[in-house]
Amino acid sequence: MKSSILAISTAALISTAANAQTSASTLETSSPEQFAICDVRQVITKETLAKVPAQASGGCDTGGGGEKSCQVNVGATAPNYILDRGDTRNACFKLPDGGDNPCAFVRYGPVVFSSNTAASQTMSTDSGRVAVQLVVGQFQVNTSADESVIQSNLRLVVGRQFIIKRTRASNSTVSLECKKPNGEQFINLIPGEDHSGGKIKQVSVENGGAFDLYVLQVVR
Numbered sequence: 001m002k003s004s005i006l007a008i009s010t011a012a013l014i015s016t017a018a019n020a021q022t023s024a025s026t027l028e029t030s031s032p033e034q035f036a037i038c039d040v041r042q043v044i045t046k047e048t049l050a051k052v053p054a055q056a057s058g059g060c061d062t063g064g065g066g067e068k069s070c071q072v073n074v075g076a077t078a079p080n081y082i083l084d085r086g087d088t089r090n091a092c093f094k095l096p097d098g099g100d101n102p103c104a105f106v107r108y109g110p111v112v113f114s115s116n117t118a119a120s121q122t123m124s125t126d127s128g129r130v131a132v133q134l135v136v137g138q139f140q141v142n143t144s145a146d147e148s149v150i151q152s153n154l155r156l157v158v159g160r161q162f163i164i165k166r167t168r169a170s171n172s173t174v175s176l177e178c179k180k181p182n183g184e185q186f187i188n189l190i191p192g193e194d195h196s197g198g199k200i201k202q203v204s205v206e207n208g209g210a211f212d213l214y215v216l217q218v219v220r
Contacts, residue, residue, distance in 0.1 A: 032159075032160070033157065036181075038178035039149050039152050039178075040152075040164055041148070044169070045173075050142060055135050056076055056136045057134065058072040061130075062123065072121050074120070080141050081117070082117055083116060088135070089134075091135065092132050093133070097129055102130045106130060106132060107124050158218050165213055188200060
């Protein structure tokens with residue numbers, strides 16, 4: 001009788017151990033929940049300047065009588081033009097009631113650049129009436145973009161963290177271009193716009209010298 005009980009107990013232990021081993025094997029081989037497969041794309045924008053013949057100019061009339069002054073305002077003549085700070089010139093023209101050689105008495109203030117596309121200058125005189133002009137050279141700004149995939153087939157798993165490296169430059173943008181298992185696609189800017197449905201959260205940012213390392217995580 002004791003032998004029968006022992007045999008049954010031993011069989012039960014072997015069965016339990018086998019079931020536990022099977023369960024452990026199942027856990028080990030089961031795939032984690034995949035959220036998306038992504039490429040990390042970096043775009044670096046480059047600007048070059050080319051001198052153009054077109055000049056920006058403005059003028060004003062000092063008027064007549066005693067000490068007088070006027071201000072000239074100059075703006076770039078095209079949306080992709082900027083002013084050349086190293087190329088400024090003045091011109092003066094005697095008006096009919098200006099008297100003898102009034103341009104010789106004009107005092108020119110400094111050219112003040114409020115931005116790359118706008119400048120002003122104040123002129124004054126105590127002589128006859130004149131028209132004064134400010135002429136500023138211009139550059140054309142040409143923009144090009146250098147695109148590259150810096151990480152490909154990045155596998156995002158629910159609950160896991162991942163790292164994106166971004167160049168520390170204002171002219172650099174990095175995007176996460178992803179495709180979910182159901183075929184749905186989305187693009188996230190790093191840092192910036194999130195189109196993942198709120199599933200990708202920023203955990204931290206680490207300064208890596210020339211790069212910033214963005215630590216992100218896929219949440220449930």
